[in-house]
Structures are given as C-alpha cells and as structure tokens.
Amino acid sequence: xxxxxxxxxxxxxxxxxxxxxxxxxxxxxxxxxxxxxxxxxxxxxxxxxxxxxxxxxxxxxxxxxxxxxxxxxxxxxxxxxxxxxxxxxxxxxxxxxxxxxxxxxxxxxxxxxxxxxxxxxxxxxxxxxxxxxxxxxxxxxxxxxxxxxxxxxxxxxxxxxxxxxxxxxxxxxxxxxxxxxxxxxxxxxxxxxxxxxxxxxxxxxxxxxxxxxxxxxxxxxxxxxxxxxxxxxxxxxxxxxxxxxxxxxxxxxxxxxxxxxxxxxxxxxxxxxxxxxxxxxxxxxxxxxxxxxxxxxxxxxxxxxxxxxxxxxxxxxxxxxxxxxxxxxxxxxxxxxxxxxxxxxxxxxxxxxxxxxxxxxxxxxxxxxxxxxxxxxxxxxxxxxxxxxxxxxxxxxxxxxxxxxxxxxxxxxxxx
Amino acid sequence: xxxxxxxxxxxxxxxxxxxxxxxxxxxxxxxxxxxxxxxxxxxxxxxxxxxxxxxxxxxxxxxxxxxxxxxxxxxxxxxxxxxxxxxxxxxxxxxxxxxxxxxxxxxxxxxxxxxxxxxxxxxxxxxxxxxxxxxxxxxxxxxxxxxxxxxxxxxxxxxxxxxxxxxxxxxxxxxxxxxxxxxxxxxxxxxxxxxxxxxxxxxxxxxxxxxxxxxxxxxxxxxxxxxxxxxxxxxxxxxxxxxxxxxxxxxxxxxxxxxxxxxxxxxxxxxxxxxxxxxxxxxx
Numbered sequence: 001x002x003x004x005x006x007x008x009x010x011x012x013x014x015x016x017x018x019x020x021x022x023x024x025x026x027x028x029x030x031x032x033x034x035x036x037x038x039x040x041x042x043x044x045x046x047x048x049x050x051x052x053x054x055x056x057x058x059x060x061x062x063x064x065x066x067x068x069x070x071x072x073x074x075x076x077x078x079x080x081x082x083x084x085x086x087x088x089x090x091x092x093x094x095x096x097x098x099x100x101x102x103x104x105x106x107x108x109x110x111x112x113x114x115x116x117x118x119x120x121x122x123x124x125x126x127x128x129x130x131x132x133x134x135x136x137x138x139x140x141x142x143x144x145x146x147x148x149x150x151x152x153x154x155x156x157x158x159x160x161x162x163x164x165x166x167x168x169x170x171x172x173x174x175x176x177x178x179x180x181x182x183x184x185x186x187x188x189x190x191x192x193x194x195x196x197x198x199x200x201x202x203x204x205x206x207x208x209x210x211x212x213x214x215x216x217x218x219x220x221x222x223x224x225x226x227x228x229x230x231x232x233x234x235x236x237x238x239x240x241x242x243x244x245x246x247x248x249x250x251x252x253x254x255x256x257x258x259x260x261x262x263x264x265x266x267x268x269x270x271x272x273x274x275x276x277x278x279x280x281x282x283x284x285x286x287x288x289x290x291x292x293x294x295x296x297x298x299x300x301x302x303x304x305x306x307x308x309x310x311x312x313x314x315x316x317x318x319x320x321x322x323x324x325x326x327x328x329x330x331x332x333x334x335x336x337x338x339x340x341x342x343x344x345x346x347x348x349x350x351x352x353x354x355x356x357x358x359x360x361x362x363x364x365x366x367x368x369x370x371x372x373x374x375x376x377x378x379x380x381x382x383x384x385x386x387x388x389x390x391x392x393x394x395x396x397x398x399x400x401x402x403x404x405x406x407x408x409x410x411x412x413x414x415x416x
Numbered sequence: 417x418x419x420x421x422x423x424x425x426x427x428x429x430x431x432x433x434x435x436x437x438x439x440x441x442x443x444x445x446x447x448x449x450x451x452x453x454x455x456x457x458x459x460x461x462x463x464x465x466x467x468x469x470x471x472x473x474x475x476x477x478x479x480x481x482x483x484x485x486x487x488x489x490x491x492x493x494x495x496x497x498x499x500x501x502x503x504x505x506x507x508x509x510x511x512x513x514x515x516x517x518x519x520x521x522x523x524x525x526x527x528x529x530x531x532x533x534x535x536x537x538x539x540x541x542x543x544x545x546x547x548x549x550x551x552x553x554x555x556x557x558x559x560x561x562x563x564x565x566x567x568x569x570x571x572x573x574x575x576x577x578x579x580x581x582x583x584x585x586x587x588x589x590x591x592x593x594x595x596x597x598x599x600x601x602x603x604x605x606x607x608x609x610x611x612x613x614x615x616x617x618x619x620x621x622x623x624x625x626x627x628x629x630x631x632x633x634x635x636x637x638x639x640x641x642x643x644x645x646x647x648x649x650x651x652x653x654x655x656x657x658x659x660x661x662x663x664x665x666x667x668x669x670x671x672x673x674x675x676x677x678x679x680x681x682x683x684x685x686x687x688x689x690x691x692x693x694x695x696x697x698x699x700x
Binding site for chain 1: 428429430431432433434435436453454456457458460461464465468469535536538539540541542694695697698
C-alpha cells in the first residue's frame with residue numbers, strides 16, 4: 001500500500017458568484033450574453049474577478065494511509081468542497097491532489113436509491129454507485145442485509161419503506177464498502193439511537209482496520225472519538241492541522257470569536273436560507289439582570305433573538321449545544337403551547353423564557369434557525385456562547401464537576 | 417458452499433486530480449472501463465424502471481409504433497393518398513416507425529437524463545456519459561420487442577425478408593450513433609438551460625416529418641433526396657424498409673451518407689459533452 005494516501009498541492013476551487021442565476025438562465029440570456037461579449041472585452045475584467053469566490057485556496061496537506069482525519073470548520077469553510085474534489089464530483093480550479101487508491105464517499109447516504117426498485121435491486125445499484133464491483137456486492141450481500149435488519153422487505157420497492165428503513169439500508173451498503181480511502185460527511189446522524197450506535201461502531205471498526213478516513217461532522221464528540229488528527233479549515237484555508245484535541249480547541253476558539261462579532265457580518269449562514277430576515281443579535285440573560293451570556297443553573301433565564309425584519313408567521317428554533325458539539329435540547333416556537341404569548345403586530349424581537357435553567361455548570365452555545373413565510377429565513381451555528389454558573393436546581397445545589405449536561409430537578413425517598 | 421475468498425486487492429493506483437482542459441474525459445477508455453459495473457447497473461435500472469407500475473408494461477414498446485401506424489395509414493395512406501412505393505401503407509410506415517420510435521424515445525428521455533439524475537450527478541463521481549448512454553441501452557429492449565412484432569406482421573402479410581435483413585445491426589448502429597451524439601449534446605445543454613425540455617418534444621415532431629416516415633424518399637427530387645440523408649434517420653428508415661420488407665433497391669447511397677453524418681454527430685456531441693462535463697456538478 002502506498003505510504004501517502006492523499007496529497008494536495010496548492011489545491012483551489014473557484015466559484016463564480018451568481019452561479020445560481022447562471023444555472024437557471026435561459027437560452028435567450030445566453031444568446032444575448034454571447035452577442036454582447038465582443039463589445040465588452042477588457043472593460044469588464046476587473047469586475048469579473050471581483051465576482052469570484054475561492055471556496056478553497058492554496059490548500060496543501062498530506063494524509064498518510066491509515067490516518068483517520070477529522071475535517072472541522074464553520075459552514076462555508078470549504079469542508080464539503082474539499083470532499084467533493086477528493087471524490088471527483090467537482091474539478092479543482094487550481095493546484096492538484098494526488099489520491100492513491102480507491103475512494104469511497106459517503107457524502108450523502110442513500111444517494112441513488114431509486115424508489116421504484118426493490119431493496120435487493122437498490123443494493124446492487126447503490127453498491128455500484130459507491131464504486132463496488134458486482135462480485136464484491138454479491139459476496140457481501142448477506143452481510144449487508146443482516147446489518148440493515150430487513151430480510152423480509154428485500155423484494156419490496158424502496159418507495160414503500162419508511163424513511164428509517166431506507167436510511168438503514170443505505171448505510172448498510174455504504175458501510176460495507178471496502179475502499180482504501182473513505183470520505184464521510186455527516187452520515188452518522190441517521191436512524192434511531194440503537195442504529196446510530198451500531199453505525200458508530202462500524203465506523204470505529206473501519207477506522208481501526210487501517211483504512212484512510214476523512215471525516216466531516218458537526219458533532220465534535222464523534223470526531224474526537226474517531227479521529228487522531230484534525231484539520232481546521234477557515235475561509236478555504238488550513239487554520240490548524242494538529243492532533244484532534246488541539247484542532248477542536250482552536251475551532252471552539254474561532255467559534256467564540258465569531259459569536260462575539262456582529263452576527264450580521266457572519267458569512268457562515270445556513271445554506272437553505274431565504275435571507276428576507278437575518279438574525280442580528282442573540283443573547284441569554286439571567287432573570288435578575290447581570291451580564292449577558294452568564295447565567296446560573298436553576299434560575300430563570302431569557303434568550304432574546306433580534307432579527308432585521310418582522311415577517312408574518314415568524315418562528316424560531318434554538319438549539320443548545322454542549323462544548324463537544326452535541327445538541328442537548330431544542331426550543332422550538334413552532335411546537336406552540338398555551339403558555340406562549342403571541343402578539344399579532346409583533347416587532348423584530350423574539351424571546352424564549354426558561355423558568356428554571358436545568359443545565360450543569362459549563363460552557364454551551366446556542367444555534368438558531370429563524371423561519372418565516374414557510375421558509376427557513378436564516379440559520380446560524382454558535383450565535384452565542386454562554387456560561388452556566390453553579391446554582392440550585394430543585395432545591396439541590398449542582399456541582400461544577402458533575403458528569404453530563406443536564407441538571408434534573410428531583411427528589412429522593414428512603415422508604416422505611 | 418464455497419470458501420469465503422478474500423477479494424484480491426488491486427494494485428493501488430494514484431490518480432492526479434487537477435484542472436483539465438480539452439477532450440480528456442469522455443474519450444478516456446480506461447476511465448469508462450473502470451466504471452463498467454456502474455454503467456451496467458444504470459442501464460439495468462433504466463430498463464427495470466421504465467415500465468414499472470404501468471398496467472400494460474412492455475406492451476407500450478409496441479403500442480406506440482402500432483398506434484402511429486394506424487393513424488398514419490388512415491390519414492396519410494387513405495385520406496391524403498401519399499405514395500408508399502406500392503407497398504401496403506401500414507407495413508410501409510411501421511417498418512419506419514420501429515427505428516424512429518427507438519430514436520425519438522432516446523432523444524426525449526436522454527436529453528433529460530442528467531437533470532433528472534441531479535442527485536447522483538451532484539454527489540457521486542462517475543463518467544457522466546453513462547446517463548444518456550444508459551437511456552439508449554435501455555431502449556434496446558423496446559426496440560427488440562417492436563422489431564419482433566414488425567417481423568411477425570411482415571411475415572403474416574406474406575412478405576419474406578431477403579438476405580438484406582443482415583444489415584439491421586448496421587442500421588441500428590447508425591441510429592445509436594446519431595442518438596448518442598444528439599442526446600449527449602442536449603443533455604449537457606439541459607444542465608445549463610432548461611429550455612431544452614420544451615424544445616425537444618417540438619423538435620422531435622419536426623424531425624419526424626423531415627424523415628421519410630409517412631412518405632417515401634423517392635418522392636423527393638434529386639439532388640435533394642441524396643442530400644436529405646445528412647439527416648441520419650433517412651438512411652436508417654429507408655434501410656429498415658428495404659431490409660425488412662425485402663423489396664426495392666438497396667438505398668446504399670442514403671445509408672452511406674447517413675452513416676457518415678451519424679459519426680459526425682456522435683463526435684461533435686461527445687466533444688461538446690466533454691467540454692462541459694467538468695462543470696455539471698456545479699450547475700445541476
């Protein structure tokens with residue numbers, strides 16, 4: 001086996017901004033454009049360069065075979081672009097990457113499932129899509145079916161599967177791939193808890209078999225558990241390349257720096273956003289006042305979200321995430337309750353009130369998603385960081401060094 | 417039970433990924449060979465899916481040309497009284513409709529193949545030419561069925577095909593080359609400009625009348641008759657009539673010109689596809 005699995009040299013990917021409109025442009029526009037081109041040569045050159053965006057630039061790194069590398073960074077830092085280039089979906093615009101060995105990519109589980117085909121037919125199709133030889137799929141067919149736990153539904157068209165079933169089948173096919181290099185992008189968030197555990201175990205096994213794995217996930221705990229080395233990307237460049245714990249640390253520091261900036265200046269917004277209204281500011285405050293983003297366990301707290309524009313039917317979803325990137329709970333205004341207060345001519349501020357904050361002391365962050373007019377309007381990870389100070393939950397003091405994240409109000413009985 | 421054999425690991429190969437230019441993608445036989453299993457699976461999928469959840473299934477392969485045959489015989493054969501070179505009009509038109517249906521279906525489905533598989537194109541690497549090519553390969557099944565029906569009708573009518581029937585594979589090859597070249601170009605344009613979706617059904621109608629399907633090419637004055645064969649389907653259609661009905665003179669002039677035209681279309685289509693293929697994932 002070659003010693004070096006992936007070597008990139010000043011790798012870059014350039015996108016032309018306004019690609020969206022170009023992608024759906026009509027022939028008429030193209031004809032008009034072509035007709036105008038001779039008259040514009042030269043004068044537009046400067047402007048054209050200004051419209052370019054380097055999603056990845058001057059990226060040089062070496063990944064040795066057998067290494068398990070975690071790729072971390074904000075949305076839009078270039079992680080997915082790098083994976084797409086390594087899996088040959090898109091071509092680099094500059095530099096090169098030498099890839100030794102077969103590359104299997106789990107960029108999205110279940111890509112290429114055809115709803116009209118049966119589970120059995122889809123296993124072969126999907127296997128081929130992921131780069132497996134037909135003989136290989138046949139040899140591992142029983143294993144795949146067993147892993148997915150769906151012997152009985154093999155000859156049922158996939159369109160009649162529940163979403164959980166198709167995800168299980170898709171992951172099973174993908175997990176039995178045997179490429180030299182495996183690219184994984186956020187696939188472990190599939191299926192129910194027990195299947196997730198199984199998938200994680202499988203990934204762990206793959207990582208231990210000496211295969212080269214490049215991993216992208218927002219779940220830092222999973223990354224930390226699986227990878228040895230972390231590469232932190234920021235704005236298309238390598239910000240840190242270090243043992244995984246150090247890389248995660250620098251990532252968390254950049255997250256905090258971003259949170260303290262003006263949120264409107266952030267560029268790593270949710271890609272599904274409609275952008276009619278944007279999150280301007282987000283903070284959590286203790287009911288008794290005090291500093292923003294410093295709260296006490298067990299006390300009342302209010303999370304306030306300021307947006308730029310009021311939209312009808314505006315909803316807000318807040319996710320509290322621990323320092324390892326694991327979501328702890330979601331507060332969603334769409335799941336309305338009788339205690340909610342809604343004002344028909346509301347302004348640009350949304351408040352979420354928590355009677356007694358059930359969190360253990362530590363550092364947390366809040367991810368926010370704002371919806372309105374039935375679209376996702378804006379989304380930001382790590383819109384704010386906050387510290388929970390030791391306090392009293394349900395009349396019981398909570399210790400700073402307790403395990404876990406949740407402080408559950410409870411009581412003990414010692415029956416006679 | 418066979419012992420479980422460890423798959424032999426192929427020698428590790430290093431591939432350099434870098435900006436490419438020129439015609440290096442479609443015309444790379446090694447690359448196509450490497451992904452041959454996927455090509456097979458895609459074609460198999462297109463075949464399996466085509467008539468799933470249809471009540472009549474594969475019968476559609478036959479109903480379409482037969483339906484056109486009936487309509488054309490009534491309108492053009494009886495009412496308009498178009499010449500059919502002395503042949504029974506239904507046979508005259510069906511022999512042309514069988515290859516034509518293969519060609520037009522390939523155009524219709526193939527030109528949309530990259531867009532309708534955008535999930536695959538944007539997430540997985542494979543030589544993209546497999547998408548339009550898979551549609552054409554899947555069309556062979558329909559072609560075989562409708563060809564069998566054509567032969568049954570021809571024999572039932574009392575015609576006996578001559579040795580000329582051996583040219584059918586050549587004629588099909590011309591149709592495949594023309595279809596692949598055209599769909600490669602159309603599917604690639606479709607990625608950028610969805611106008612193709614609206615143009616193709618219309619263009620197919622026009623093309624049908626530009627091809628001697630409802631009329632014989634002998635009705636056209638020279639030199640236009642010979643020149644018209646730069647439409648590759650002219651040679652294919654006239655060739656099919658000659659080969660299956662066993663009558664008339666061999667239209668070698670038309671077949672020859674059409675074959676050259678088809679090769680030209682194939683090369684031009686693939687070259688264009690190759691040029692734009694690298695950007696598909698960014699646009700689809």
